[in-house]
Amino acid sequence: MQTPTDRTRLGALRSFRDPRSVAVVGASDDPAKWGYWIAQGALLGTHRRTVWLVNRSAGEVQGHPAHASVAALPGTPELVVLCVPAAHVEAVVEEGLERGVRAFLAITAGVAAADRLRERLAAAGARLIGPNSLGLFDADTDLQLAWGHFTPGRIGIVSQSGQLGSEIANLAARAGLGVSRFVSVGNQYDVRAPELLEDLIDHDATRIVALYLESFAGGDDLVRILRRLRAAGKHTLVLATGASEGSKRLAASHTGSMTSAIDVVDAACRAAGAVRVTTPTELVEVARFLSVAEAPAGARVAVVSDSGGQGGVAADVAGALGLDTPVFSAALQADLAGLLPAGASVANPIDLAGAGEADLMTYAALCERLVASGEVDAVLLSGYLGCYGEDTPALLDQELAVVDRLARMAQDSHVPLVVHTMSAGSGAVARMWEHDIPTYPAVESALRAVARAHHLAAYPGRTLDRPAPRDLGVRPGYWAARDLLGRIGVPLPPGVVVGTVGEARAAAGVLRAPYVLKAGWLAHKSEHGGVVLGLGSADELADAFAAMHGRLGDGEYVVEEQDRSANVVELLVGARRDRDFGPLVTVGAGGTEAELWRDVRTELAPVDRATATAMVDALRSRPLLAGWRGRPAVDVEALVEVIVAAGAAVADDPAVAELEINPVRVSPDGLLAVDGLVTPGDEEAGR
Missing domain, CATH: 3.30.1490.20 (ATP-grasp fold, A domain)
Known part of the structure; x- marks a missing residue:
């Protein structure tokens, strides 16, 4: 729920999405300069707002009157755009503040004296986006104050890199998605990404949010806002590189050295109900899928192909992405076999073995059986569909009829259908998109979209309930660590x-x-x-x-x-305080070789039992806990309790910078923590 302060703060951002007047300082006639593009874009909105161009040496810019300074304008602009050399930014801001301006967009890079500029803006109750911003765009309000051209659409982009954000916008336009709002946050001297994301929660035109950040300062607040976006029905796709500023420092423990910046970002995305992608292309691929299809409820994918080779490749790609291609039940295999030639593979992947050429409707009939079976969460069609009418025009009507039938099936079912086609853009492919069937020219693109969408379904976000701080009495040394671990319920010898x-x-x-x-x-x-x-x-x-x-x-x-338990599996449980995202908890393969195996799972803390159980289940070494080669299963429930306790300790007591239990020896009869480390925070250590 928004507080009055929240509403006031977000209300101040209105000047950056729908100002009543704009002044472009540094407006130019030179197409090689930022002032040219910003002025040109601003002039596109003159039917909605007053636009003034400021250039101290020109009487006219782009055919419009120019003014020598902000002070010389006939009125006070609601938003001033700064396209002037860095050395002049402070003077122009000061001039604007004296005139009553309370919103600035700083395109200029290399601006010094960040603290002084910030303090001056705060004292005047003014806001600034940038500096080093590529600009703003809002399709609803005809606001374009950025380099380049934008196609209106459904993706809201908030990016710390203006050019990377621009690439996402261009790819979205080519994919038929377009942009609802674009904000290049630049150096974030004042207005920061979380505020701009919060401003998208009630923005009806935005259906999908694209976020690129190089620094995750204030990550706790960011996670909360991304959860609110998800609650509003908007999926956030996070593009991150692994260089988050606050996670560059790795702690001296096993836990810290095994947890990368990307591990932490992924944990934040799971808690927020968002998903991380690795490239702008992948982001747009996933956005296209989410714009037309439901996220699959599970990871089970049926692969249907008219080529055994393509089906095998698809199954391998699916497995690498964490998707499952389960063997179908005997009953379903028998049902499918009735539609295909004798000997055709029906276990999954399914090889049509020429049945598609014999009767194009086989594609639709087969998918209908799969969707109705209850044994799959998504269906991938991979291969020649989409090419029949392109290569043999006489087959176009039949192929379109197949697409129409597939569309009816997809609309009536909660099992998404995705198509990998060898055609670049045939009439059948166009018809698929018209019918909201996501279709891709590369099988990895199709399955990546399914995998990321499944992630969003699997991790809808969770509330991080952090009670009032408690004092656990952190002291240095192993004996003190034993005492603390014992008090939070960790068994010790x-x-x-x-x-x-x-x-x-x-x-x-x-x-x-x-x-x-x-x-x-x-x-x-x-x-x-x-x-x-x-x-x-x-x-x-x-x-x-x-x-x-x-x-x-x-x-x-x-x-x-010394612990003498038999059939033991050694693990590591650790928790630490990340400078950006706050408390984290980790479980992984333990012992002295923990860093070698790097088999870990990290989540934002605290975690409940269900989340801790999912952490254990995500480990590659999980089969060892269930009993390996005839050994008995170990007490996973006891391990889950320790994960919960470790996460709560770091979340509850700010004096605990890090807590590590390594190894945790888990046996069929319980567990023992046979070594531990508790590191106090900087303030505590200095006492």
Whole structure:
């Protein structure tokens, strides 16, 4: 729900989408200059708003009167566009503020004194987009203040890179989608991307949002706004490169070193109900699919092809994208076999084996059986359909009839149909798009669109319930970490603190052999010879202590009972505080080789049991937990509880910068955390 402050803040953005008047400072007659394009675009909206051109040395620009300065204008512009050299930006802003201007769009790059400019704008209650912005476009309000040309449509673009955003707009135009609103945020001195995204929530013309950011500062707020966009029925496609500013610093632990910036962005997208894409082309491919088709409810894809080779390629691509091509039931295979020649493959992929050429309606009949079966979540048609009428004009009417029948099936079903065709743009392909059947010239494009759409269905977003902060009493050292882990419900082996050979020998009297000796103050004990396992007696323990103390000196040494559980799988559970997105929790393959395997799953914290279970299920090593080669299954529920507890600890206590439990030894009878690390935040560490 929007607060009055939110409404006031968003209301101030009206000047950037539908100003009553615009002044272009630096307007030019030279097509090589920004001032030419901004002025030309602004003049397209003179039927809706007053447009003034400002050029200190010209009496006329593009056939319209020019004014020497903002101060010389006959009225106060609601929005001033800055296309002047960087050295003049502050002076023009100051002149505008004195005139009463409260909205500025700074195209100029290389503007210095960011803090001073920001403070001056804030003091005057003014807003600025940019600098280093490629500009604005709003199809509804006939506002074009950007380089190039825009085709009106359904995609709202918010981009930190103006040129990349422009590429998305051009690709969207070629795909028949077009742009509803375009904002190049530039350096974000004042107005930031989350505000502009929030402004799209109630923008009826925008159905799909394209977002490109190089920095995710304020990521917590961004996730909340993307969730609101999703709740408003708008899908957000996030283009990110992995260089998010706040995630460049990787923590010194296994958890930090195994979690990349892209892992964190993906976790944020899952929490927000958005999906990440890797290129502008992929973004538009997915947007085309979402503009006409429902997202598949699951990952099961039926592959239908008139070529065994193309069907095999499609199945491989589907698998690489995380989609499933399940073997059909015997009943469904028998049903499909009745439509095809003897010996045709009907298990999935399906090879038509010439049935399409014999009767084009076989394509439609087969898809109808698949959709009605309940065994698939999407159907891919791959191959020659779309080419029949193009190569043999006498077959065009028959092919169009097939497309029309497929369209009726798609409209009546919640199982999306997607087509990969060898035609670049035949009449049948045009008819498919007219009937809202997504159709692509490359099978990887078709299946990527299905996979990303399925992701959106699988991850609709979740609320990150963060209760009032609590003080967990973070202190340095392993013994303190054991204490904290025990208080949040993580099982640990019995242990004691020792400082002398005598105390080490005495520990053997209260603990069960074999023993483990640890130098408790070292973060990575094994790398510094700070841990000895398998000590079978009091003498062995005393000797090990004497040797370790001789190498490492005084400190807090810990003796523990060594876990003797059978059929154990070692994992890592970690949680940390990301500078941009806040609390994160990670689970992965553990032990000293954790970084080697890099088998991890990260989510924004806190997580509930369902999310923690999904994290475990996403691991490549998940089969080890279910029992591998005759071994019994381990206690996954106990592991889930530890993931939930670790995420809650970092989310609840700001003093916890990082928490790592590695390894977590999970057995059929439960689990034990046999090593742990808790790192305080900077403020806590300095106390």
